[in-house]
Amino acid sequence: MAKPTKQVYSFEFKLALVERFIAGETAQDLAAEAG
Secondary structure, three states: OOOOOOOOOOHHHHHHHHHHHHOOOOHHHHHHHHO
16 A cells, blocks of 8 residues: 655745735735745
């Protein structure tokens, strides 16, 4: 049985999420969108 693969995010994607968090978006909203 294959293990589920872990989602891998690019540095740019992570950076964009951090910038949005700093700009005032909630971590919950960002996590829901990021999956």
